[in-house]
Amino acid sequence: MFSLVSCASSILEEPSTDKKEVFEYAWKTIDERYSFFELKNIDWDAVYSRFEPGISNSMTDEQFFDSLAVMVDVLKDGHTGVTSPFNSHFYIGFFTRGLENYDHRLIVDNYYHSWGNRKGSFYHTALAENQVGYIAYSDFSNSFTDEDLDYLLTKYKDTKGIIIDIRNNFGGSIDNVFKLTKRFAKEKTLLYRSRTKTGPGHNEFSEPVETWIEPADSSKVSYYGKVCLLTNRKVYSAATMLTLSMRELPNVTVVGDTTGGGLGLPIGVELPNGWQIHFAGNQILGVDGSPSYEMGVPPDIQVDMKKEDMENGVDTIIETAIKAITSN
């Protein structure tokens, strides 16, 4: 009886603040569960050799935190970071691979004819003498309703096309991917495949699972005209997933710059000292089976903002999209 009662203490383990132990746990967890070593050609053992000798209990917590942060930055993944009670670190370098390609003030000054038109999380306006509807969605963390989309797609139903501007959208809930995409899908469409880690090996994955989208039901407003999706390097995570999905629809053209990527969904663990690390734990594959979209989804029409256009109040990417829609 005593041994049974004493089981509580036998299964509970005290946390450890030993920095070597915390480092080992962090490194090993990423080694076994991070999903893009092969794609990014990262030698994680070399990372261990580089950082481990510098870890000691004589470090301050701040110094130790910085060491872990620099270590996880080797993955060059915006879903990777370290969180402690006193600081949080995220890798943000993914959007420095290209130009900014977005100027919010320029759009407000030159394209929003009535600044403040907002439905749910969408800002919107008509462009090119009402031939084109413009809908901006800058944060997937902000939700929207079916009624919001019904209103917008009804309002712009007689246009030649709609621009959906998701530049600078860092992502959020992937539910928004499906809610948006199905409004522009005329037929059931394969969007992408996904696979998850099934073991500690760098290439141990499940069989890919296909993700399909059905068209929105008839009670909701759909739009089958031309659609241009505007992207830049700050389109990340769920916003990149939207790009990967929308590009499979025949009426959609992606315009702008390659997205920042970040398709692997973030997971994490709690370290022995209570801090947390997080990193990508699965792979989203394109319809072609490639995991390379993790590094970014390329546009159908590659175009950067030109300096001379910006000086004249012109958004080169929006103008390119307008041309794509209005030209025959």
Place this chain on the structure above:
Amino acid sequence: MQPFTHPLVFKQKTIMKKRLLTLLTIIGFSSSLLASSPSDSIPKYVYLAFGGGLNRTSVNETLNTSLSYTGFTPGFSVEYSMATSKMYVELRNVFSIGSLSPYKAGSNFNNTMQNIYENINLNALWLLYKKPESKFYTYAGPMVSGKVQVRGKNSNISNSAYTYDISASFGLAAKVDKYVKIDHIFSWPINEQNFKLGASISYPLVSNVWLQPYSGITKNIAQEGGMLLDLSNSYFGYFLNYTNIEVNLAVAYLLKNKNAIELSYMHDYNSTQPKHNPSKTLNQMLSLKLYFNFK
């Protein structure tokens, strides 16, 4: 030839026995079943019981944390039990929900875990051995159980914050009941009171155990309507890779109207040993139950 016992020693032994029995009764070592009348040769009854108490949950899981968690949460139970001259049948549901904290963590830890514990147990036991003169009964037989533990962490670990272990088991259970009369508390005489002491144990022989996949991220999470929990990931459990020992101890005070009040202790130890990410949990619930007789 009977060994000689000095009268003083005999008296001391009798007092010690009573004190021990009283002590055991007071601290709760007793049975989870109640007799309609301790004067019956074999207890027969139908009881519906409602209980409430405090559950200490301890968790040591490895999928998304290296911390152990523990804490006290409120627990509730509903129980139907029936005894005939040959059998004892019990259907019991125990539920507990609340927040746990890292074990022995310093003040700079901001981690918490929300824990849900659900335990459904059906025992159908035969009366195997009886000793009516000392009101001692032993039962044994099959049991089926369903146990669910779902845990969510409030720390920044995103899509892998949820873990669970769910088991459906078939196994064996046994229980012993001992009816006693108390007419002393230590050396103080009291009106005669009827109690029942007892213990039960159950152990699964075969189980199906559902767990989060390897990384704590489900294979359908990237699909429309994708879930954070995925019941397609499970394994066949047996004694080498799944352990679940549940022990119940209780003392019941039998009222004259055939209802009863019971102080019970449940000790439910659960250990999963899949290929990756083993976990151990322990629920220790102390509760007070009210038994209503329907026979």
